[in-house]
Amino acid sequence: MKITPNIIRCEFIGTGARVAKSEHKDYVGISGKIIDETRNTFVILHEGKRKKIIKESAVFHFNFSDGTIAEIDGKLLVGRPEGRLKKRIRRLW
Secondary structure (H helix, E strand, C coil), X not given: CCCCHHHHHCCCCCCEEEEEEECCXXXXXXXXXXXXXXXXXXXXXXXXXXXXXXXXXXXXXXXXXXXXXXXXXXXXXXXXXXXXXXXXXXXXX
16 A cells, blocks of 8 residues: 555554553553544554453554555544545645
């Protein structure tokens, strides 16, 4: 998978994720499969337990099905999943 700014438009449910950085120290290191998504949170299945992670306070590493790993700041992902499709992405380069 080619990493482009459009990656924030992807569907993240079912994708492997790991919290790389967070303002909440307890969140760092939580990893597993994303099983649900709301406007402000991801629900990750971590060691058989459901963990709610606030998007705005974390940086995620996503493992896509083709082996690609992408680091995405959660602040870019805040919003309803269907609303991200309509979001305009400003290029920074």
